[in-house]
Amino acid sequence: MSTILIIEDEESIAELEKDYLELSGFEVEIENRGDTGLERALKEDFDLYILDLMLPGTDGFEICKKIRAVKDTPILMVSAKKDDIDKIHGLGLGADDYITKPFSPSELVARVKAHLSRYERLIGSNTEKNEVIEIRGLKIDKTARRVFINGVEKNFTTKEFDLLTFLASHPNRVFTKEELFNNIWDMESVGDIATVTVHIKKIREKIEMDTSKPQYIETIWGVGYRFKI
Numbered sequence: 001m002s003t004i005l006i007i008e009d010e011e012s013i014a015e016l017e018k019d020y021l022e023l024s025g026f027e028v029e030i031e032n033r034g035d036t037g038l039e040r041a042l043k044e045d046f047d048l049y050i051l052d053l054m055l056p057g058t059d060g061f062e063i064c065k066k067i068r069a070v071k072d073t074p075i076l077m078v079s080a081k082k083d084d085i086d087k088i089h090g091l092g093l094g095a096d097d098y099i100t101k102p103f104s105p106s107e108l109v110a111r112v113k114a115h116l117s118r119y120e121r122l123i124g125s126n127t128e129k130n131e132v133i134e135i136r137g138l139k140i141d142k143t144a145r146r147v148f149i150n151g152v153e154k155n156f157t158t159k160e161f162d163l164l165t166f167l168a169s170h171p172n173r174v175f176t177k178e179e180l181f182n183n184i185w186d187m188e189s190v191g192d193i194a195t196v197t198v199h200i201k202k203i204r205e206k207i208e209m210d211t212s213k214p215q216y217i218e219t220i221w222g223v224g225y226r227f228k229i
Helices: 011-023 034-043 060-070 084-092 105-125 158-168 177-185 194-207
Strands: 003-007 027-031 048-052 075-079 097-100 132-135 138-141 146-149 152-154 174-176 217-220 224-227
Touching: 003 011, 003 034, 011 027, 011 105, 027 034, 034 060, 048 060, 048 105, 060 075, 075 105, 097 105, 132 158, 138 158, 146 194, 158 177, 158 194, 158 224, 174 177, 177 194, 177 224, 194 217
Parallel strands: 003 027, 003 048, 048 075, 075 097
Antiparallel strands: 132 138, 138 146, 146 152, 174 224, 217 224
8 A cells, every 4th residue: 555645734635635545545644844744754655745835844845855865756746826936946856746726636636646656667667776774864875875864965985884884784783893894894803993983983973963872873882883773
């Protein structure tokens, strides 16, 4: 069953959209604020997004921009604004469609089905997909060697990326500094394993909200490090 996130501050409209979409077999979630809607859109997996343009917290344009930076999921923008400039802006930011209020619920359902069908055909034709790790706002694209935290790309050196990816690929497993040194630097641990500590520090500065209380890479005192999930 396809899941849809509606980000709409007018509750009556959001509920009407939800009712019609659920009758058509979709699973639907609603967020009434732009900031909370954006947070869910980036952290959770949905098959399609329906965004109102004018929202408290964060507007639909900004939400569209940040979703499109990290996901190819279909985005439908809806608004009472009829100006072509708004449509052009929304589509230019990566929205797949722009619907002007008022619209019939049946039209919305038809457009949702069309875009989901098109997207399914598109991803079905891509025989080779990027290998991605996504955990609590952290996205590691192993194929493209890119790292995003809450939709914002962070620059990593080769060894920083290799070390982060290795730990994230073995969640909840504790590795000693020697083991990490051997796996990432590809040599016997006769070198300076302090480089592991330095690289962990640099990685934390890029992905952790509070480096003193890391939520991703945990220090196991006297042993080594563990990637938490």
